[in-house]
Amino acid sequence: MTLTQNNLYIRFLLIALFAVWGRVGQAQENRPMMEYLVQERPVLAGLLTKAGLTPMLSGDAPITLFAPPESALQSINGESPERLRAILSSHIVRGIHLEQDLKEGKTLKSACSSTGLTVYRKKGQALINGVPIQRPNLQVRNGVVHGLGGLIRS
Template sequence: MLFASTHTQAQGQATLMEQLIKDRPVLVELVTAAGLVPVLSGDSPHTLLAPPESALTGLKGESPEKLRRILSGHILKGKYTEKDFKDGAQVKTISGESLHICRKQGHTLINGVRIVQADTELSNGVLHSMSDALKI
């Protein structure tokens, strides 16, 4: 017998964590080790600036504290679509770091790292795929 989920998903959309499980195994492993699964699977909206898997493989085996510090610097409280990132603006991560936004030649850069796939809207936030890990 199947049990109905107690959480209803907005328009059938996955959570940030469910989306990562589909195609980001290295990021899922690191987020889990860092203890950030509740942040990315909860009801509060967040924006994830997801580095490519290739930029994360070197972090395997790091301490949970270091992983939490690094990955928290890639998560913003609230939903931010690419158009919300205004040139010259600063946004704060959940770790309290300030990230600098730069818009040039049709691209959005966050701390000098380009958004390569923007605005994957999910039930509890927005996922932006980045060209590299953020320099914080």
């Protein structure tokens, strides 16, 4: 290789490394939130549909979803659509809120209810109303999904 080829190769390598490094810790999806949920989180997608929350998660407005684990959702599977809407809407916040932006004591207003969500920090980990974020910052086309350790109780 000539000196010019070496320089080009090194530049390409550096660009590739910075691109990969910038995505560490932040998974990204190009799918809309609801499409991601249907394919990857079918129990949650079904309950959100039953609750009538699908249009909110399918639109262009930025949304943050604090997603309970599929196993925790089994406990609310038999609830009425109205009750599901009350429970699940407390997991949805308008706007994009990445985990690193969730500061101790910050209050977030749920999208469809008057319920406020409070952010706590414990040993560097963010908790929403005391429920830990276990899988943060999955960025989808219209927002972000944070995997929680359980259901938010309000």
